[in-house]
Amino acid sequence: MDLTDKEYYAKGRRGIVYTAKHENEKVLIKEHNPAADIDTLANEAEMLKRLNPLGIGPKFIAYEDGKLIREFIEGTEFLDWAQDKPTEDIKKLLLDVLEQCRIMDEANISKEEMTRPYKHILIRKNKPIQIDFERARETEKPQNVTQLCQWLTSTRLTVFLKEKSININKEKLILLAKEYKKSYNHESYEKIRGVLK
Numbered sequence: 001m002d003l004t005d006k007e008y009y010a011k012g013r014r015g016i017v018y019t020a021k022h023e024n025e026k027v028l029i030k031e032h033n034p035a036a037d038i039d040t041l042a043n044e045a046e047m048l049k050r051l052n053p054l055g056i057g058p059k060f061i062a063y064e065d066g067k068l069i070r071e072f073i074e075g076t077e078f079l080d081w082a083q084d085k086p087t088e089d090i091k092k093l094l095l096d097v098l099e100q101c102r103i104m105d106e107a108n109i110s111k112e113e114m115t116r117p118y119k120h121i122l123i124r125k126n127k128p129i130q131i132d133f134e135r136a137r138e139t140e141k142p143q144n145v146t147q148l149c150q151w152l153t154s155t156r157l158t159v160f161l162k163e164k165s166i167n168i169n170k171e172k173l174i175l176l177a178k179e180y181k182k183s184y185n186h187e188s189y190e191k192i193r194g195v196l197k
Helices: 041-054 078-082 087-106 144-152 155-163 170-183 186-196
Strands: 004-011 015-022 025-032 060-064 067-071 121-124 127-130
Touching: 025 041, 041 060, 041 067, 041 087, 078 087, 078 121, 087 127, 087 144, 087 186, 144 155, 144 170, 144 186, 170 186
Parallel strands: none
Antiparallel strands: 004 015, 015 025, 025 067, 060 067, 121 127
16 A cells, blocks of 8 residues: 555554655554554554444554555544534533444444543544544444443533533433443333533
8 A cells, every 4th residue: 555654643452553645635643552462453454444444433444464545534523513612512422422433333233432432533624533443342222322321421421511511411321321231122222412512
């Protein structure tokens, strides 16, 4: 693959990340961190290939020589993005994230990053894009919607949302999440959506 202008970007527990240019577009390259016990890049590549057609995740470009190459997302983390946004825009974005979680649940894929997704959701042009799928897995009991409900009822987020005139009924949402977990049906999901509207 023709990659140019490769530059070091960041280092995590599992991977070392670079940016580069591919066909005049900025891309992100993930390489396995030798200090990590497990190489999760093949799994992340597979998950992106499955989720991209569902409208989720950065665009998968290639997985070769043990390296994952995907679209680079120029975006802002949720709390930074929401600082100066009106209430309705924040609600709309949270509903968008919830819908993505529902889609992943229906695809039997659990992302495993949704209880504290501050760094795992980047907002670009007012649209949330989920990143970092190395821990995602296939399961008959996915937890995306229920984990997002945990985040929505966390102290840090509820305090912030109250400042934005968004008051989430914590007890009600927790009960609805438990109900949803029993059946994963559309009716129980719509009740959760109703709390955010």
